[in-house]
Amino acid sequence: MLAAAIALAVALIALPFRAIGLLNNRRERRFALARAEAEAGQKRIFLMRHYQDSTLVDALMAGEIWHDMTREQLLQSWGEPVEIEEKALKTKIRHVYKYDRIGVGRFARRVTLDNDRVTGWER
Numbered sequence: 428m429l430a431a432a433i434a435l436a437v438a439l440i441a442l443p444f445r446a447i448g449l450l451n452n453r454r455e456r457r458f459a460l461a462r463a464e465a466e467a468g469q470k471r472i473f474l475m476r477h478y479q480d481s482t483l484v485d486a487l488m489a490g491e492i493w494h495d496m497t498r499e500q501l502l503q504s505w506g507e508p509v510e511i512e513e514k515a516l517k518t519k520i521r522h523v524y525k526y527d528r529i530g531v532g533r534f535a536r537r538v539t540l541d542n543d544r545v546t547g548w549e550r
Contacts, residue, residue, distance in 0.1 A: 467488070474503065487500060492504055492505065492548060493545065494545060495545065496544070496545040497544060497545075498522075498540055498543040498544070498545075501538060501545055508525050509526060509528050509534065510528075511524055519542045521540070523538070523539050523540075524537065524539075526538070536548065
């Protein structure tokens with residue numbers, strides 16, 4: 428009975444500290460979300476100033492890619508790749524941008540660029 432009373436007292440003492448931890452986690456998540464929203468808003472403003480085309484900016488913000496997209500647009504849409512493979516061919520330079528490593532030498536997404544233009548991709 429004494430052990431049960433001690434356990435109850437310890438639980439009651441620890442309860443406010445757990446609540447403070449939960450509040451801090453919620454507060455941190457809320458601030459992280461607000462930061463991410465602010466960064467997305469700043470990115471949208473930058474892209475609109477750069478391209479002055481809301482359809483293009485919406486596509487970049489949604490993470491879309493398309494044929495003949497420039498290297499710069501790909502980086503703005505998907506970000507920096509994990510790995511870049513470069514090949515010099517007779518008439519062009521081919522880059523393969525690799526994203527989302529899923530194993531040794533394995534990637535979830537690959538984008539092929541010829542002369543800094545998107546020519547194909549795999550998901």
